[in-house]
Amino acid sequence: MTSRRDILLGCLCAFGSEAIFGIGYVSAKAAMSRAHPLALLGWRFALAALAIGALAAAGVIRVRLHGKPLGRLAAVALLTVLYYAFETAGIALTTASESGAILACIPVAALAASTLILRQKPSLCQTFGILVTLAGVLASVFAGGATASFSPSGYAFLIAAALTYALYCTAVDAAARDFSGVEITLAMLVALAGTFAPLALVRAALNGGADAVMALLRLPFADGGFLVPLLWLAFCSSICGFFLANVALAKAGVNRTASFIGVATLVAVLAGAVFLGETFTPAQAVAAVLILAGVWIANGGRGE
Secondary structure, three states, rough: OOHHHHHHHHHHHHHHHHHHHHHHHHHHHHHHOOOOOOHHHHHHHHHHHHHHHHHHHHOOOOOOOOOOOHHHHHHHHHHHHHHHHHOOOOHHOOOHHHHHHHHOOHHHHHHHHHHOOOOOOHHHHHHHHHHHHHHHHHHOOOOOOOOOOHHHHHHHHHHHHHHHHHHHHHHHHHOOOOOOOHHHHHHHHHHHHHHHHHHHOOOOOOOHHHHHHHHHHHHHHHHHHHHHHHHHHHHHHHHHHHHHHHHHHHHHHHHHHEEEEEEEHHHHHHHHHHOOOOOHHHHHHHHHHHHHHHHHHHOOOOOE
């Protein structure tokens, strides 16, 4: 049975990871105003994978994969790649309100996956708290103004992203029995870098030839407006955020961790108001209260 200390540690890690991801949303918005999303993903994960790989090679972090069931690690890596591919395609084809609303359903999908796959039945408090958080996230999304794209393919990609993230949560739960949070994070980043960095180079080559490829390679060094958010996304979101999220799933379980996902939306709204000068409306303030209330309710009941 999970100890109260592990649950507390997992909840703190979940809150920390979602807060980091929330600032990451604002950073990604700033970076994508300077470059194509694929260029951002390629650079983000390439830098993150190189950094964590260097730490492992220097012995700062310990990675021991020999004799372990690598299939579980591969499942986590594959689902992570699919999630980012689906999410990126879905966001590109739909409006911000649509993508925000559909992705807000991730906690519910994670709850269902935990129940059906892991046989971890959520408590009444967890279920109700996640639904309250969902209401808060949806309220925050639509408080910014709802528009529609009517893109069936975009909706399909976003739904696939939500379902893939739910499966990723269950895959991490299984992998955590044999692998450390660092090992899981390393596998995720290597897979993401190995997918999106080559795709970014291919896109540049097809669109502009050798000159476009060189421009992509020089991008962070030539554009400080791209470099600053890139560094946050690569080192804070991708390394620290992923690591904390993986520890949270291992220590607190899928159901409790899922209840914190709305925190990222709350932090993104606040960070947008502080750093980008975006409006923070009374409706968003009410949504923020709902998100925090949902988190408190979900983690105030009995454990899984």
